[in-house]
Amino acid sequence: MKFQIPEKYNQLTLKEIFQQLQLPKKDLHNLNMSKDITINGLEAKLMSQVKTDDDIYIPTPDEKSNYLPSYRFAQIYYEDNDLAIVMKPKGVKTHPNDLKESNTLMNHVIYTIKSDYVEPIHRLDQETVGLLIVAKNPLMKKILDRMLEENQIDRIYKAHVHSLLPIKSQTIDMPIGKDKFHSNKRRVSSTGQTAITHILSSKMIKENVCEVDLKLDTGRTHQIRVHLAEMGHPVIGDPLYGDSTLRQLQLNSYKIEFIHPLTQKMISVSLDDDI
Secondary structure, X not given: OEEEOOHXXXXXXXXXXXXXXXXXXXXXXXXXXXXXXXXXXXXXXXXXXXXXXXXEEXXXXXXXXXXXXXXXXXOEEEEOOOEEEEEEOOOOOOOOOOOOOOOOHHHHHHHHOOXXXXXXXXXXXXXXXXXXXXXXXXXXXXXXXXXXXXXXXEEEEEEEEEOOOOOOOEEEEOOEEEOOOOOOOEEEOOOOEOOEEEXXXXXXXXXXXXXXXXXXXXXXXXXXXXXXXXXXXXXXXXXXXXOOOOOOOOEEEEXXXXXXXXXXXXXXEEOOOOO
């Protein structure tokens, strides 16, 4: 990992920085033993103190992802040394279920990005289009996984639903579990996992069609689709939870926003951005 020390971390040791980022103790121990850490190109230790604008290099575990390259380019909306935000096309799975598969988003990403390690931080349904975060090294993946779990990464979605009127802003807090009658479906269940979706705003875009902006606190399989269907507003084009006979799901991962854990700069990417 290469980064420049932001003002927030001025006068801290590298160990204190990574403790704040809640890097697991095993990784802290490995870094503490490392002889490859540098500050401004000079050998340093995990206990070394840093100043604003110092250039830092932190070695990362030599791990590789097992995805086969697809020889197709992924669309990259943002990239730095440690992470990327990429576009998942419609009808493409996030990652392979079998290592022999070579036509998923991660197969495209490993072909496009110059890194042997690329792993998704979250998932999108196969029919959902939109933005997805990828870690480019194992340490950043652990940091981003924790940030996602603690709701420090905002994921904004847009969905089109049938409605006579705009849908009021609200929080949907309904646990989701497996549907015992349909193996590929989920349902609201008192014995399911916690699932929280926020409806941020909505507007009518044409007669009987409402565009809804949503934010996730959790990432259960089909969460938005299940919650909106439970409200009586299934996503248009959803054959699983609505009455559509076509696979034209009108749901996209529209915006991702978070504070970069190393640089402390705001990363904000939306489908409106030019690439």
